[in-house]
Amino acid sequence: MIKLSLPGSLLLAGEYSILTPEGMGIYMAAGPRAIITLKEDRQFRLLFRMGRDWKESMYAEKEPLWLAVKHAMGLESAPPTWKISIDTSTFYNNGDSLGYKSSAAAIAGLLAVFHHRTIHEPDGIEKLIIPAIKAQKYFDKTSTGIEIVAALLGGTGLFIGGEVPIWRNINIELPQGLGLIRNSKISKTKALSNWNRWKSINESDWLQQKEFSNQLIEQFIAVADSSVYGHSNDSLNSFGLLRSLGELGALLGESIDVPAKLTIEDDSWIKSLGLGNELALGLSNESLKMQRQGLRLEN
Numbered sequence: 575m576i577k578l579s580l581p582g583s584l585l586l587a588g589e590y591s592i593l594t595p596e597g598m599g600i601y602m603a604a605g606p607r608a609i610i611t612l613k614e615d616r617q618f619r620l621l622f623r624m625g626r627d628w629k630e631s632m633y634a635e636k637e638p639l640w641l642a643v644k645h646a647m648g649l650e651s652a653p654p655t656w657k658i659s660i661d662t663s664t665f666y667n668n669g670d671s672l673g674y675k676s677s678a679a680a681i682a683g684l685l686a687v688f689h690h691r692t693i694h695e696p697d698g699i700e701k702l703i704i705p706a707i708k709a710q711k712y713f714d715k716t717s718t719g720i721e722i723v724a725a726l727l728g729g730t731g732l733f734i735g736g737e738v739p740i741w742r743n744i745n746i747e748l749p750q751g752l753g754l755i756r757n758s759k760i761s762k763t764k765a766l767s768n769w770n771r772w773k774s775i776n777e778s779d780w781l782q783q784k785e786f787s788n789q790l791i792e793q794f795i796a797v798a799d800s801s802v803y804g805h806s807n808d809s810l811n812s813f814g815l816l817r818s819l820g821e822l823g824a825l826l827g828e829s830i831d832v833p834a835k836l837t838i839e840d841d842s843w844i845k846s847l848g849l850g851n852e853l854a855l856g857l858s859n860e861s862l863k864m865q866r867q868g869l870r871l872e873n
Contacts, residue, residue: 575608575611575612575829576608576611576612576687576690576871577610577611577612577871577872577873578609578683578686578687578690578858578869578870578871578872579586579608579609579610579653579683579869579872580606580607580608580609580610580679580683580686580726580729580868580869580870581603581604581605581606581608581674581679581723581724581725581726581865581867581868582603582604582605582606582607582608582672582674582675582676582679582681582725583601583602583604583605583674583675583678583679583720583721583725584601584604584605584673584675584724584754584818584847584853585599585600585601585604585673585720585721585847585848586599586600586601586602586604586730586845586847586855587599587600587787587790587794587816587819587845588733588787588791589823589847589848589849589864590730590769590784590849591723591735591740591756591787591788592610592611592718592733593716593718593735593769594722594732594735594784595735595736595737596734596735596736596784596788597784597787598613598732598733598734598735598787598791598792598850599718599720599733599734599735599736599771599791600602600730600731600732600746600786600794600795601720601721601723601724601730601731601732601733602723602724602730602746602748602793602862602863602864603724603725603727603728603729603730603743603864603868604667604674604862604863604864604865605674605865606664606665606671606672607664607676607679607865608660608661608662608664608665608676608679608683608725609659609660609661609872610658610659610660610661610680610683610684610686610687611655611658611659611661612656612657612658612687612690613657613845614625614655614656614657615655615656616655616659617654617655618634618635618652618654618656619631619634619656619657619658619709619849620637620639620640620655620658620660621657621658621659621660622633622660622661622662622839623659623660623661623662623663624663624665624666624668624669625663625668625669628659629668629812629817634652635651635652636855638666638713639660639677639680639684639713640652640711641712642681642710642712642713642738643667643681643684643685643688643709643710645708645709646705646706646708646841647685647688647705647709648686656687658684658871660680660683660684661736662676662679662680663699664682664819670682671677671852672804673754673847673848673852673853675721675725677713678710678717678721678722678724678725679721679725681706681709681710681713681721681722682702682706682710682722682726682869683707683725683727684867685702685705685706685810686702686706686726686869689701689702689708690871693869693870693871694871699726699727699868699869700727702721702726702830702869703719703723703726703727703741703742706719706722707719707722707723707739708777710722710755714764716762718733718735718739719739720733720741723739723741724868724871725868725869726868727741727743727868727869728864728865728866728867728868728869729743729744729745729864729867729868730744730745730746730864731743731744731746732791732795734743736799744795744799745799746772746795746798746799748798748816748855748861748864749816750861751840751857751861752813752816752844752854752856752857752858752861752862753855753860753861753862754853754854754855754858754859754862755842755843755853755854755855755856755858756852756853758852760832761850762831762848762850764798764829764848764850765849765850768830768831768832769826769828769849771827771834772830773801773807776829779829783822783825783829785832787819787824788824789810790791790815790818790819790821790822792818793815794812794815794819797811797812797815797867798812805825810837813844815855816845816855817844817845819845820834820843820844820845820846820855823845824846827846832849832850833843834846836853841855842856842857842858844846844856844857850865867872
């Protein structure tokens with residue numbers, strides 16, 4: 575039996591910028607871990623658990639997640655004796671997504687099953703990123719791949735959008751007292767449609783906003799990467815830059831009719847996360863914890 579696990583992921587900044595070339599974003603591996611298990615069986619089988627109970631795909635070879643991985647790897651057919659179980663139940667609460675991008679963790683893990691013997695080789699995990707991004711984009715054409723990078727590498731890092739994205743891990747520590755707050759969710763499809771329509775009419779405004787966002791992200795990385803927390807100036811600087819990024823996102827949200835501040839009191843809200851604003855960073859007694867390790871073998 576082969577057993578792998580991968581963390582969930584969050585996009586801390588650059589929600590719309592990374593959809594365009596040279597747009598910067600900050601990712602963090604966080605939340606629960608998806609568990610992918612491979613066993614031998616009499617035929618190819620796929621089982622999923624997103625809640626309490628396991629469900630088996632009736633047509634495993636036509637399952638969208640499998641088709642995405644098959645496309646990315648150039649496979650002609652499924653392994654005839656593999657039973658693959660994908661457990662993302664901890665990414666949900668009573669059927670509602672917690673916002674940690676379970677599909678990215680599932681796709682990256684499913685692809686990693688085929689390479690489990692090389693994971694511990696030098697750059698073994700890095701070599702999985704491009705095919706996993708290809709699979710994720712096949713599954714979700716709006717994906718940039720940033721959630722794949724976070725799930726495979728763990729930790730925090732910088733992501734730069736484009737046809738061939740660029741990424742690098744960075745040791746970022748968020749200020750203490752920042753946690754996740756549930757927000758009212760807006761359809762990702764609606765958010766993208768509104769943004770594309772606005773951007774096509776206001777191209778120069780968008781380019782200025784993206785440039786400002788990139789500058790704030792560079793400043794945040796410079797502060798947060800070198801900070802020794804407990805040093806009040808650096809901690810306050812990184813906190814202020816996150817709030818500035820939040821206000822910039824709120825300004826864009828007003829322009830495209832996707833408000834960032836939906837149900838959260840102004841004094842606790844710092845920054846909304848994601849295209850649909852389903853999560854936000856805010857003042858919280860439970861600080862957000864990153865998952866420092868990405869893909870790992872559990873046996």
